[in-house]
Amino acid sequence: MTTPETPAPAPAAVPAKASREKAFALAEVTAPLITAGVMPLLDAQAATTVSTFLAAPVLVAGANAAGLLSERLLADVPGGDILLAHRRPFLMSAVTTATAAATATVSGLPGIDALLAGWMTMPSVAGVVSAVWWASVGLVAFSLRRVLATAKPPTAVSAAADGAAEPVLAPEVRRVLERWHAHISGEWGAHPGQHLALTGHGAEAWEGVIDAPPGRPVTVTAATVSGVYRVPAGQVVITDGPHGSAKHILVHLVAPAEDQPQYGALQALWLQRVARRGGCMAGTHLEDVTPDPATGGVAAWICADDETDALTVPDLYTVAGALRTTPLLVSVERTSNPRRAVLRMMDRSPLEDGRPLPGAEVLRANANGYVQLGTGVSGKPARVQLYDPKGGARHVIIVGVTGSGKGGVLQLVGLSYHENHVAMIYADPKGSSNPDVEDMAAYAGCGPEQALGALRVAYAVFRHRVEESRDLRAKNFEPTPERPYVATVLDEMVQLLGDKSPHRAEAGWIISILAAQGRSMGMPLVLCGQIMNLDQMGSDTSIRDNVFHGGALVLLRSDSAQKSRVDLPRSFDGIDPSQIPAYWKDGEDSLIYDPTVPEDDPRRTFGVGYVVGPDERAEMMRAWILESAAGHFDPANIAIPADFPDWDQRDTIATIPVGPAAEEDGAPAWMPASATTAAVKEPTAEEKILAILDERRDPIGLEVGHLHLDQITDMTGVTRKTVENTLSRLVKKGTVVRRSPSAGEYGLPLTDEH
CATH class of the missing domain: 1.20.120 (Four Helix Bundle (Hemerythrin (Met), subunit A))
Incomplete structure (x- = not known):
């Protein structure tokens, strides 16, 4: 060309x-x-x-x-x-x-x-x-x-030497130059004195250099060229030239192919606005700009130039400003390669229309303990790991200001625990933060005193498992239906761990122990709050470091100081949660209020945030929309730590101080029941059911001692589904008799001697 x-x-x-x-x-x-x-x-x-x-x-x-x-x-x-x-x-x-x-x-x-x-x-x-x-x-x-005007027509500038014949111009080239002179650079044009020198011309595009008078900048815009040559402004690319009074121009006479829409324009914009000297990502360029079906926009690799060793990802707000868009319509994601990152440019964010939870079954963990909490901006599932089959339980921290969707994410985590047979001990010092999570918990304490009691119960279960693990010389925790993972959920953590909490010393002591050692005992922590300030986490670096760096992080819209309050993982470089706006807006703000313009009712961005996925890449995501978990869980199938022998004494345990508070109170401390090697092999569901039915047997053998299915489930501590399947099998074998198909009552048959 x-x-x-x-x-x-x-x-x-x-x-x-x-x-x-x-x-x-x-x-x-x-x-x-x-x-x-x-x-x-x-x-x-x-x-x-x-x-x-x-x-x-x-x-x-x-x-x-x-x-x-x-x-x-x-x-x-x-x-x-x-x-x-x-x-x-x-x-x-x-x-x-x-x-x-x-x-x-x-x-x-x-x-x-x-x-x-x-x-x-x-x-x-x-x-x-x-x-x-x-x-x-x-x-x-x-x-x-x-x-x-009667002024003398302008004299055209020619590069031909004096006395030399002027070059013969092709008709299409002459047409481009005449139109430029008449409407742009001529005396009566839109930008007088800003002449065009063509460097190439073809059937699909032409290019050249715009020269302004010395010392003056080029002011020709894509909109001006679009109007003169009747091509869409998106097909006009103007970039920096060889000096301050010149710019390069590329005009596509034919629209780019559908599979490559305006890629040259995006790359040129990146070089001009972002990668320039002094730009927010200087020394970079874009490669492999391709359509992104998930967003309807484009995606590209951000690559370091030869003289740049590694990418430095700036604040996303700065990148959005350089690209003339908003933080909700641009995404920069780090990769494991320090010289590459992923850029996504969108016309409309796919996260804007939140998706309701399809069903509780989507929260069931895969073989590696990952559950999907929502959808990432790339279309990939937004996942967190609740437990690692080899490494134990994983802590979770959920951070976001009021209205950011923090409670909804906590509901999803709680419902996923329920779906995966994880027992929950829920502490809510505020008293009314999330009733649905309270209903799914094996034990819940709502209110300052009650929440502290819930932490004491969690600590008691932890102490028992430590003693049991030591006596049994167990190296790794392996969950069973009777010995499940037990998640301790502390909602509104500042209410107990903040510097104004009267329970801070005891609560911080319990949380720090669970944060440091709970994972290996199958007891993860879930901390939920507005910011990750150390003062709001008991001023204990072990809590922040063990929970924050040893688990999954869901970072929703937060305050402007959040970024400097904690050292985020490397994958969060360039991410500032305070830049997530509270509402989706369709247009620009007007300078002057016009009462004739209908009001644009904004939609909240609740559930929009960042999560680190299994590939250690922080990506903008939106959690499933779940107004209430009621109806998604089975109240009769709440997992409990049946391996804890003092579970029936949990209400009493909740009143007994531990740690520093126990020393000050002087009350007798709770001691865990001694663990024995007999616990190596727990009774099977069938053995538990037969033992309970045997206790119910009529001593004189005149009639069958029946128990209802619900009673058997509660007394054995086995899941309802397991009880139903086991009883069906025993009825077929004749080991157990059923009163009637509709009654749901079972018992041991009478013996021949009676």
Whole structure:
């Protein structure tokens, strides 16, 4: 496509064109006045003929002004380029001329007198019509003042040497240069003195260099070029030139292929705005810009240049500003390669329309303990790991201000625990933060004192498992239905761990122990709060470090200081949760309030945040929308730590201080029941059911001692589904009898000796 550099134009046609344009402009200005003066002198038949004839220019001018005449058609018509440039003045001139002709035809000389001098009778209808007519004639003359000026036509600049023959330009090249000179760089153009030197021209595109006068910047915009050459502004790419008074320009005459929409424009914008010297990601470039079906936009690799060792990801707000978009419509994701990151540019975020939870079954963990809490901006599942089959339980921390969706995410985590047979001990010092999580918990304490009691119960279970693990010389925790993972959930953590909490010493002591050692005992922590300030985490670095760096992080919209309160993992570079707006907005804010414009009701961004996935990449995501977990869980199938022998004493344990508080209180401390090697093999579900039914047996053997299915489930501590399956099997074997199919009551059959 590239051809040798073409100099700025000096075509002989330019002065001739200027003369024609000036004559046309003079005709536009004088036509209404001449018509008003001549028409009264004509007889009625001649006046009617002239008026009919003048209707044609009005129709042509109207179609031209409305853009109904194609550029190709105008190019084939003599003076078509002038018509294209004079759309508005030609229309006004044609209308005022036709008005004068119609007035003379209908009303004769009195009508023309009223049209020309009626403004002197203001206020009156004739006066208003006359004033409008004269204003239109004057506006035509004013808009054509530059064309009518008597200045000498500009002398074109030529790069040809004195005495040398000027280069012969191809017709299409001459057409580009003539149009640029007439409408942009010429004396009467939009940007006088900013000349174009073509460096290449082809059927699909042309390119060149725009030169402004020395010391002045190039002010030509893509919108200006778009209007002159009739191509979409997106097909015009203007980038930095060789010096401050020059810019490169690339104009695509043909729209890019559908599979490569405006990729060159995005790469050029990146180099111009982001990767420039002093830019927010200097020393980088884009590669492999491709469509992104998940977002409807594009995705590309951000790559370090040869002289750049590793990418430095700036604040996303800064990147969005450089790319002239918003933080919700751009995403920069780190990868394991320090020299590459992922850029996503969107016209509309796929997270804007939140998706409701499809069903509780989607929260069941895979073989590696991962559950999906929502959808990432890339379309990938937004996952967190609740437990690692080899490494033990995983802590979870959920951070976000009020209204960010923190409670909804906690509900999802709680429901996923329920779906995966994880027992929950729930502590809510606020007392009313999340009733659904409370209902799914094996034990819940709501209120400051009760929440502290829940932590004491969790600590008691932990102490028992430590003693048991030591006696059994168990190296790794392996969950069973009777010995499940036990998650301790502390909601609104600042209420117990903050510096103003009277329970801070004891609560912080328990949480720090669970944070450091709970994972290996199958007891993860879930901390939920507004910020990760150390003061709100008991001022204990072990809590922050063990929970934060040893688990999953869900970071929702937070306050502006959150970024500096804790050292986020490397994968969170460039992410500032305070830049997530509270609402999705469709348009720009107006400077002046206009009461005639309908109000745009915003939609909240609750559930929008960041989560680190299994590939250690922090990605913007939106959690499933779950207004209430009620109806998604089975109240009769709440997992409990049945391996804890003192579980029946949990309410008493909740009242006994531990740690520093126990020493100050002087009350007798709770001691865990001794663990024995008998616990190595727990009774099977069948053995537990038969033992309970045997206790229910009639001592004299006269009738069957029946127990209802619900009673058997509660007394054995086995899941309801397991109890149902086991009883069905025992009934078929004849080991257990059922009162009736609908009663749901079972017992041991009578023996022959009775």
